[in-house]
Amino acid sequence: MNSSVIQYVEGRAIPVRGNDIDTDRIIPARYLRAITFEGLGEHAFEDDRKSNPDHPFNNPRYQGASVLIANDNFGCGSSREHAPQALMRWGIYAIVGESFAEIFLGNCTAMGVPCLTASTEDIIKMQDAAEADPQREMAVDLKEKKLTFGDIEVDLQIAEGNRLQLIEGAWDATGMLFEGRDAVRDIANKLPYVTGF
Amino acid sequence: MGHSLFHKVWDAHAVRTLPSGQTQLFIGLHLVHEVTSPQAFDMLRERGLTIAYPERTFATVDHIVPTSDVARPFADGMAEDMMIAIEENAQQFGLSFFGLDDERQGIVHVIGPELGLTQPGMTIACGDSHTSTHGAYGAIAFGIGTSQVRDVLATQCLAMDPLKVRRIEVSGTLGNGVYAKDVILNIIRNLGVKGGTGYAYEYAGSAIEAMDMEARMSVCNMSIEGGARAGYVNPDQTTYDYLRGRTYAPSGEAFDRAVSWWRSMASDTDADYDDVYHLDGSALEPTVTWGITPGQALFVSEKVPALTDLPDDERDVAAEAYNYMDLKPGTAISGMPIDVAFVGSCTNSRISDLREAARVVKGHKVADGIKALVVPGSKSVLKTAEAEGLHHIFEDAGFEWRGAGCSMCLAMNPDKLQGREVCASSSNRNFKGRQGSPTGRTLLMSPAMVAAAAIAGEVIDVRAM
Missing domain, CATH: 3.30.499.10 (Aconitase, domain 3)
Incomplete structure (x- = not known):
C-alpha cells in the first residue's frame, strides 16, 4: 500500500491565532458521534465560530485556504483524529505553527497532512502577511524546509522521520509495517508476556 | 550508565528501523473503544486486511454509554449506530469484547488494569489520549489516532520516534486532603501544558512510591495534559500485589517468573535521564x-x-x-x-x-x-x-x-x-x-x-x- 508523495503544498493561507487550541475546539465531541469521518469539515471550529463571528473560518476572505498558520501547542488534548480530519475536509492540506501537540502531529502525518514549525517571530510575520493579502498563495516546501509568501521566506522545522515519510510517500505506514511481519513475529516470541512467562 | 524503564521497554519492542529512521515498535496490548475505531475497521475492510494478533486487542464501550438508561436501542440514534458498529466489528474480526451486557465493561483505562491486562514492561496503545494511565504499572502506554489504530490492528505495530525521558521526583509526604490529582495538577501548572512535549514522564520519589496503584493511575492519566504522551511509575511490590490474582495476570509459578522480569524492566538506579524535575509533595495543598x-x-x-x-x-x-x-x-x-x-x-x-x-x-x-x-x-x-x-x-x-x-x-x-x-x-x-x-x-x-x-x-x- 503506497501513499502519495508530498513534497510541496501550495495554497492560500488562513491564520488561526492563539496558543493551546485544543482538539475539542477544533471539533467538539458531539460530532464524534458517527462511524465515519464524512461531513466533519463543516463543523471545524464550530463553537469558536459561533461565539466569535470574526473567527477566520467564518471569514469569506479565507474560504478556499489550504495552509493553516497556528501558534503554540496547536492540537493539544484529545487524540481524536476527527480534529485533523475536520480540518482536512474543510480544505487544509498543511499546517505551520510555533509548536504542535504530539498526538495531533502524529495523526496529521498519518493522514498525509504535513505539520511544520517556525519561530514565533516568523509565525506572526506570516499570520500578518496572510491577513493582509489572503488571496496570495503561500508555498510549503518540505524538501527545502521553507515557507514562501511573495518576497517573504522563512525556515521551517520538521522531524526528519516525518519529513521522509511525507516526501517519500510513506506516510501511510500500514504497508511498510506489514512488510516487517516476520521480524515482528521474532520480537513477539522474545517477549515473556507473549509466550506466557 | 544504566537505563530507564522507557528505554528498556522500547528496546525490547523495537522490531526494526524503518527507511524513515523511525522505529517499528511492537505493541503488546491494544485497547479499543467505540469512538475512534469504526473508521479503522472500515479501512481494514477496504484494504482486505485482517487483524495480525487478534488475541492482543480488547474492546469495550465507554464514551457514548448513557449512565442512566442503557436500554437498547439508545435514544440517540448515532450512539446506537456506534454501538452496533463495535459489536459487529468485534465479532467479525474475532476480538474479545466487553459490551454493555458484560460484567467487565467500563472505561477502557479503568478495566485494563482491573482485569490484569495492563502489566509492567508492556507497550500499550489505544485510540484515546488518556492511555498514559496504564503507565502506572510500568508500561509504556500512549494515545493514538484512528489511522494508527488501523496500523496496530493490521500489524500490531506503530512507526514512532523514541521519546526523551524526564524524571519527576515528588518528595515528602502528601498532607491530609491532598491527593494524586493535586500532585499532577501542580506538575502541569509548574511545567506547563506543553512542557512534556517530546518526553515520557517518569514519576518517582517518596510521595509517588507511597501511592496505591489507583492514585498512581490518576497521576499518569494526566501526563498528556502536561504535553507528555506517556507517563509511568517504575513497578514495585505495590504493583505486583495489585496484579496477583487478576483475571489476565499470570498465575502460579508463572507469576513469580513474571515478577522477576517486571523487576528487571524497572529503571536502573544509575539510569540516565534527559531531564530531572523536583516537586516537594509536602508543600502541596488541594x-x-x-x-x-x-x-x-x-x-x-x-x-x-x-x-x-x-x-x-x-x-x-x-x-x-x-x-x-x-x-x-x-x-x-x-x-x-x-x-x-x-x-x-x-x-x-x-x-x-x-x-x-x-x-x-x-x-x-x-x-x-x-x-x-x-x-x-x-x-x-x-x-x-x-x-x-x-x-x-x-x-x-x-x-x-x-x-x-x-x-x-x-x-x-x-x-x-x-x-x-x-x-x-x-x-x-x-x-x-x-x-x-x-x-x-x-x-x-x-x-x-x-x-x-x-x-x-x-x-x-x-x-x-
Missing part, C-alpha cells in the same frame, strides 16, 4: 483549576493570578480564560459558586476515589440547587461500591448514582452541562465547551474536593470539612 487549560491551576487558598504574575507567553490564554470563566484577577477561587458536581472519568472514578468522596459526603446533604452525580469507572467498581454501601451514602446526600461510563467528562452521551453552568469535576480537561455546553465551565479538582464543593455549593477547602 488544587483547583480556574481557567481553560489544566495548567491554569491554583492552591485552594490562592487567588486568580493577574496577567503581570504570569510569563509573557501565558498571558493571552489567561486573558481568554478570565473572559470565558467570568473571573477577575485577584478573585479567591475558594467561594466560587458551582452548579454541578461530577465525580467520575478515567482520572478519578475508581473505588478509592469513590471511598474518599463518600467519606466527605457522609452525613451531609448536597447544597440546594446543585446537581451532583457519581459515575463509577466500571461495572466492577460499581459492584464493589454497592457492596460497601457507598451508593447509599451518595444517594442519601442527594447525589445521583449512575452506571459505568465516561459520562460528563466529555459529554458524548446524555450527561452534559447546560448553558453557563460551572462544574466542580474530578475529570481531566477544563477546555472550553469540554463538558457538552459550548459555554459551560469546568473546575478540575480531586474527588474529595468535588464532594466538598457539592455540599458547600461552592469551591471549599476539603480540609475544612
Whole structure:
C-alpha cells in the first residue's frame, strides 16, 4: 500500500491565532458521534465560530485556504483524529505553527497532512502577511524546509522521520509495517508476556 | 550508565528501523473503544486486511454509554449506530469484547488494569489520549489516532520516534486532603501544558512510591495534559500485589517468573535521564483549576493570578480564560459558586476515589440547587461500591448514582452541562465547551474536593470539612 508523495503544498493561507487550541475546539465531541469521518469539515471550529463571528473560518476572505498558520501547542488534548480530519475536509492540506501537540502531529502525518514549525517571530510575520493579502498563495516546501509568501521566506522545522515519510510517500505506514511481519513475529516470541512467562 | 524503564521497554519492542529512521515498535496490548475505531475497521475492510494478533486487542464501550438508561436501542440514534458498529466489528474480526451486557465493561483505562491486562514492561496503545494511565504499572502506554489504530490492528505495530525521558521526583509526604490529582495538577501548572512535549514522564520519589496503584493511575492519566504522551511509575511490590490474582495476570509459578522480569524492566538506579524535575509533595495543598487549560491551576487558598504574575507567553490564554470563566484577577477561587458536581472519568472514578468522596459526603446533604452525580469507572467498581454501601451514602446526600461510563467528562452521551453552568469535576480537561455546553465551565479538582464543593455549593477547602 503506497501513499502519495508530498513534497510541496501550495495554497492560500488562513491564520488561526492563539496558543493551546485544543482538539475539542477544533471539533467538539458531539460530532464524534458517527462511524465515519464524512461531513466533519463543516463543523471545524464550530463553537469558536459561533461565539466569535470574526473567527477566520467564518471569514469569506479565507474560504478556499489550504495552509493553516497556528501558534503554540496547536492540537493539544484529545487524540481524536476527527480534529485533523475536520480540518482536512474543510480544505487544509498543511499546517505551520510555533509548536504542535504530539498526538495531533502524529495523526496529521498519518493522514498525509504535513505539520511544520517556525519561530514565533516568523509565525506572526506570516499570520500578518496572510491577513493582509489572503488571496496570495503561500508555498510549503518540505524538501527545502521553507515557507514562501511573495518576497517573504522563512525556515521551517520538521522531524526528519516525518519529513521522509511525507516526501517519500510513506506516510501511510500500514504497508511498510506489514512488510516487517516476520521480524515482528521474532520480537513477539522474545517477549515473556507473549509466550506466557 | 544504566537505563530507564522507557528505554528498556522500547528496546525490547523495537522490531526494526524503518527507511524513515523511525522505529517499528511492537505493541503488546491494544485497547479499543467505540469512538475512534469504526473508521479503522472500515479501512481494514477496504484494504482486505485482517487483524495480525487478534488475541492482543480488547474492546469495550465507554464514551457514548448513557449512565442512566442503557436500554437498547439508545435514544440517540448515532450512539446506537456506534454501538452496533463495535459489536459487529468485534465479532467479525474475532476480538474479545466487553459490551454493555458484560460484567467487565467500563472505561477502557479503568478495566485494563482491573482485569490484569495492563502489566509492567508492556507497550500499550489505544485510540484515546488518556492511555498514559496504564503507565502506572510500568508500561509504556500512549494515545493514538484512528489511522494508527488501523496500523496496530493490521500489524500490531506503530512507526514512532523514541521519546526523551524526564524524571519527576515528588518528595515528602502528601498532607491530609491532598491527593494524586493535586500532585499532577501542580506538575502541569509548574511545567506547563506543553512542557512534556517530546518526553515520557517518569514519576518517582517518596510521595509517588507511597501511592496505591489507583492514585498512581490518576497521576499518569494526566501526563498528556502536561504535553507528555506517556507517563509511568517504575513497578514495585505495590504493583505486583495489585496484579496477583487478576483475571489476565499470570498465575502460579508463572507469576513469580513474571515478577522477576517486571523487576528487571524497572529503571536502573544509575539510569540516565534527559531531564530531572523536583516537586516537594509536602508543600502541596488541594488544587483547583480556574481557567481553560489544566495548567491554569491554583492552591485552594490562592487567588486568580493577574496577567503581570504570569510569563509573557501565558498571558493571552489567561486573558481568554478570565473572559470565558467570568473571573477577575485577584478573585479567591475558594467561594466560587458551582452548579454541578461530577465525580467520575478515567482520572478519578475508581473505588478509592469513590471511598474518599463518600467519606466527605457522609452525613451531609448536597447544597440546594446543585446537581451532583457519581459515575463509577466500571461495572466492577460499581459492584464493589454497592457492596460497601457507598451508593447509599451518595444517594442519601442527594447525589445521583449512575452506571459505568465516561459520562460528563466529555459529554458524548446524555450527561452534559447546560448553558453557563460551572462544574466542580474530578475529570481531566477544563477546555472550553469540554463538558457538552459550548459555554459551560469546568473546575478540575480531586474527588474529595468535588464532594466538598457539592455540599458547600461552592469551591471549599476539603480540609475544612
